[in-house]
Amino acid sequence: MNDQRADSMVIFGATGDLAMLQTYPALVSLVERGVLDFPIIGVGHHERSREYLRDYARKSLQRAGIDTRGQSAARLVSLLDYVAGDLDDDTTYQAISDRLGERRGTLFYLEVPPSLFGRIAEGIASVGRQRDSRVMVEKPFGTDLASARELSATMHKVFPEDAIFRVDHWLALESLENILYTRFANSILDPLLNERYVEHIEITMAEDFGVADRGAFYEQTGAIRDVLQNHLLQLLVSVLADEPRLGVRTWRSERTRAMQELRPLRAHEVVRGQYVGYRDVDGTAPDSTVETFVAVRLTSDSPRWSGVPIDIRAGKCMPVTATELTIRFRPPARDVCGIENFGQMNELRFRVRPETAMTLTLAGKRPGIAARAQTEELTFAQQPGLDPRPYDRLIGAALDGDDFYFAREDSVDAAWKVVDPVLGDAAPVHSYQPGTWGPGEADSLLPDGVTWHDPTA
Ligand SMILES: NC(=O)C1=CN([C@@H]2O[C@H](COP(=O)(O)OP(=O)(O)OC[C@H]3O[C@@H](n4cnc5c(N)ncnc54)[C@H](OP(=O)(O)O)[C@@H]3O)[C@@H](O)[C@H]2O)C=CC1
Ligand SMILES: O=C1O[C@H](COP(=O)(O)O)[C@@H](O)[C@H](O)[C@H]1O
Numbered sequence: 001m002n003d004q005r006a007d008s009m010v011i012f013g014a015t016g017d018l019a020m021l022q023t024y025p026a027l028v029s030l031v032e033r034g035v036l037d038f039p040i041i042g043v044g045h046h047e048r049s050r051e052y053l054r055d056y057a058r059k060s061l062q063r064a065g066i067d068t069r070g071q072s073a074a075r076l077v078s079l080l081d082y083v084a085g086d087l088d089d090d091t092t093y094q095a096i097s098d099r100l101g102e103r104r105g106t107l108f109y110l111e112v113p114p115s116l117f118g119r120i121a122e123g124i125a126s127v128g129r130q131r132d133s134r135v136m137v138e139k140p141f142g143t144d145l146a147s148a149r150e151l152s153a154t155m156h157k158v159f160p161e162d163a164i165f166r167v168d169h170w171l172a173l174e175s176l177e178n179i180l181y182t183r184f185a186n187s188i189l190d191p192l193l194n195e196r197y198v199e200h201i202e203i204t205m206a207e208d209f210g211v212a213d214r215g216a217f218y219e220q221t222g223a224i225r226d227v228l229q230n231h232l233l234q235l236l237v238s239v240l241a242d243e244p245r246l247g248v249r250t251w252r253s254e255r256t257r258a259m260q261e262l263r264p265l266r267a268h269e270v271v272r273g274q275y276v277g278y279r280d281v282d283g284t285a286p287d288s289t290v291e292t293f294v295a296v297r298l299t300s301d302s303p304r305w306s307g308v309p310i311d312i313r314a315g316k317c318m319p320v321t322a323t324e325l326t327i328r329f330r331p332p333a334r335d336v337c338g339i340e341n342f343g344q345m346n347e348l349r350f351r352v353r354p355e356t357a358m359t360l361t362l363a364g365k366r367p368g369i370a371a372r373a374q375t376e377e378l379t380f381a382q383q384p385g386l387d388p389r390p391y392d393r394l395i396g397a398a399l400d401g402d403d404f405y406f407a408r409e410d411s412v413d414a415a416w417k418v419v420d421p422v423l424g425d426a427a428p429v430h431s432y433q434p435g436t437w438g439p440g441e442a443d444s445l446l447p448d449g450v451t452w453h454d455p456t457a
Contacts, residue, residue, distance in 0.1 A: 004132070005105075005401070006105050006106060006133075006398075006401075007104065007106070008103040008106045009107045010100070011042045011109045013043070013109075013110070013138075014042025014082070015042065015056055016044075016111060016112070018111045019056075019111060021063075022389070022391040023060070024064075024076070025061060025391070026396075029072075029392045031076045032072040035396060036076075039100075039103070040076075040081070041083055041099050041100065042081070042083070043083050046084060050082045052082065054080050057076065057077055081099060083096050083099055087112065087120055088119055090123060093124060093129070094127055097128075108134070108136070109395070110138060112138075114142075117154075117155070120135075122158065125157075134159075134398060134401065135165065136395070136398040139169075140221070140226075140230070142416065143221075143225060144416060144420055145413070148413060152412075152413075162403065165394075165397075165406040166406050166407040166412060167406065168234055170235060170352075171234055171406065171407060173356075174387040174388060175387070176235065178358060179235075192329065193239065193304075194304045194305065195304065195307055195308050198308050198327055198330070199329060200327075200328045201311070202311045202453055203235060203236060203313070204314075204452060204453055204455055206314075206315060206437075207317075207318060208320050209317070209321070211278065211292065211316060215282045218281075218290065219283055219284045222272075222291045223272075223294040223314050223315065224419050224422065230407070230412075236262075236298070237411075239325060241257065248404075249404070256408060259414035260410070261301045262300055262301075263299045263418070265422045267422055269422075270296050270422045270426065271294070271296075271442045272291035272429045273294070273295075273431065273439040273441075273442070274291055274429050275316060275434045276431050276432070276433055276434065289425055292316040292317065293313070294313070296312050296422075297310070298312065309446075311445055311452075313438065315432075315437075319437065319456065320456045321353065322353060322456065323352040324455040326347055326348075328346070328450075331345070338373075345362075345375050347359070347361040358379070358380045358381075359377050360377070360378045361376070361378075362375065362377075362378065363375050390405075437452065
């Protein structure tokens with residue numbers, strides 16, 4: 001693969017939900033930045049006109065609060081073309097190739113049902129369009145370790161690894177970049193991030209909504225595949241990974257190593273839950289055991305994190321929508337100030353969703369005659385709304401051939417290895433009421449005396 005900018009783009013699934021929600025708003029921002037000014041061919045299954053796709057894009061922009069009469073929006077819409085066809089049929093790829101004409105160096109964006117990913121790669125190759133091109137592939141990449149490997153092997157028959165851009169949109173979140181900066185733009189924090197100082201690491205990902213109209217998708221997926229294998233393990237390794245000593249470009253390698261050092265989960269390290277009402281959602285089975293909540297206890301084999309318990313929980317229909325990663329430090333070796341009764345005091349917290357923030361909890365003296373401690377929080381908060389949208393970054397980077405925000409094959413493989421043993425019904429599923437923090441059984445994973453962090457607090 002070359003590192004030249006793409007000169008054309010083909011979107012498979014241009015009339016889908018994700019395109020409506022994310023793709024067109026991101027494309028406008030790229031037009032606005034002057035980095036996108038070439039034909040974009042949208043591909044869908046149904047016979048429709050180019051005008052239909054242009055209207056679809058306008059609706060998407062309106063939905064995102066973007067003025068469709070603005071210069072960039074109008075330009076984007078004018079760049080869109082439409083090809084209809086079944087992606088299981090080689091003539092569809094011939095039609096796309098004819099439309100691309102002399103252009104070489106195409107970014108093919110695969111936002112279609114994952115079962116089509118491999119077939120599309122073969123279709124692109126059948127018309128010789130893989131040369132000098134890249135593919136950007138949506139999640140999920142596989143449904144377990146074996147299928148992810150099989151898919152990688154199929155894709156590699158057509159594209160070298162450096163031409164495959166696997167999307168995990170959390171990798172492009174401002175809040176994940178903030179973790180990198182916080183750790184390595186300060187000299188005072190990273191030296192503390194190891195088993196000597198850290199007592200416990202915890203992540204809570206709470207969403208106050210259910211599976212909505214995605215019942216059929218979720219029924220095949222569940223929380224482990226949907227968010228643990230990808231978003232949450234990628235978030236975790238942002239904290240576990242060693243410094244990228246050879247420069248920030250090696251950050252993906254360090255993160256991958258940290259992923260490979262995580263031990264595969266065992267059934268007793270997993271608690272699964274399902275909210276009451278899930279089985280009434282269209283597309284779910286009346287006796288479904290798919291989890292909408294998962295809590296896990298993880299262990300890293302890295303000497304840096306030896307013996308540090310790592311707990312993660314994620315759920316739908318929780319009391320709030322927020323994701324935070326909390327690092328709890330050990331108490332001081334000698335309790336000179338008599339803080340014992342205070343419990344745990346030093347914490348470093350990264351807020352990942354809905355906005356970017358970081359908090360360091362320190363103890364100081366409570367003003368007054370009595371010798372008593374009190375905690376203070378130092379918070380570095382981003383103003384909500386200032387975070388760039390992840391897809392603006394992702395599509396822009398893929399057009400440039402910049403793989404920084406994408407999940408590499410070995411890291412996806414390592415993440416599947418962690419969750420593979422506990423997919424399906426390896427652990428029983430407990431029901432929980434919507435609006436609660438999930439089944440109480442999740443508490444049993446935590447170290448004695450520790451409670452889950454409440455991200456609303
Ligand atoms: N929706 C979301 O919020 C998210 C989605 N994703 C991933 O993005 C991908 C797409 O999801 P989503 O947009 O929700 O899916 P949708 O079902 O909404 O859209 C699917 C798209 O693929 C096209 N398509 C489906 N089958 C064929 C076929 N045989 N031949 C040609 N075109 C076909 C459809 O065309 P037509 O309209 O003509 O039927 C449509 O454009 C999936 O991998 C999903 O996991 C990832 C994160 C979030
Ligand atoms: O990929 C997914 O992610 C979202 C959470 O990501 P966010 O960017 O919306 O916070 C999750 O709700 C969804 O179930 C999952 O498919």
